Amino acid sequence: MSQDEQTAEANGPGPEAWRTALSRFVNVIPHTRELGLEVIGVVPPEVTMRLPWRDELLGDTTRGLVHGGVLTMLLDTVCGSAVLCGLPSPEVCPTLDLRVDHYRPAVAGKPIMARARVLSVTESVVFTEGTLWQEPERPIARGIGNFMRLGPRNTPPGFVEALFGEVNDGANDHA
Numbered sequence: 001m002s003q004d005e006q007t008a009e010a011n012g013p014g015p016e017a018w019r020t021a022l023s024r025f026v027n028v029i030p031h032t033r034e035l036g037l038e039v040i041g042v043v044p045p046e047v048t049m050r051l052p053w054r055d056e057l058l059g060d061t062t063r064g065l066v067h068g069g070v071l072t073m074l075l076d077t078v079c080g081s082a083v084l085c086g087l088p089s090p091e092v093c094p095t096l097d098l099r100v101d102h103y104r105p106a107v108a109g110k111p112i113m114a115r116a117r118v119l120s121v122t123e124s125v126v127f128t129e130g131t132l133w134q135e136p137e138r139p140i141a142r143g144i145g146n147f148m149r150l151g152p153r154n155t156p157p158g159f160v161e162a163l164f165g166e167v168n169d170g171a172n173d174h175a
Helices: 003-010 015-028 030-035 068-086 159-163
Strands: 038-043 046-051 058-060 095-102 112-121 125-135 138-148
Touching: 015 030, 015 038, 015 046, 015 068, 015 159, 030 068, 046 068, 058 068, 068 095, 068 112, 068 125, 068 138, 112 138
Parallel strands: none
Antiparallel strands: 038 046, 046 112, 095 138, 112 125, 125 138
């Protein structure tokens, strides 16, 4: 186990618990579930995901280029996922803004990898950065995402339990 993994383990759920939780999270979102987004690894506050190739990702079928909206969605999702594991306790944090810098087009036939990390946490905002690539050391886009903290008071009851699969389904609630 690496030093980062040991630190993460001591500070809360470990990387595997987070990978499972964030896999659950992306499978609740209809478009990420339909696109088959996969959580590859988590070492809080960093998350790595993989979007498998599908023909539906094309925006320019003539040149075989991925639609820019797919890249924006992927950056928003990976940065938002990093926010969940980058806080002392997960809370609902909607996207405040997301800036995307495109370096080169994403091309047909290759999965898109995504990695994001939390840069800073304040009382009201979480600052993140993310990168997308299809080939190592050749980023296709970078995103800077800022997320508004709603805090525990505005996070729905049971949110953390649902994230980690600890929801009581009522099966044991016999009176």
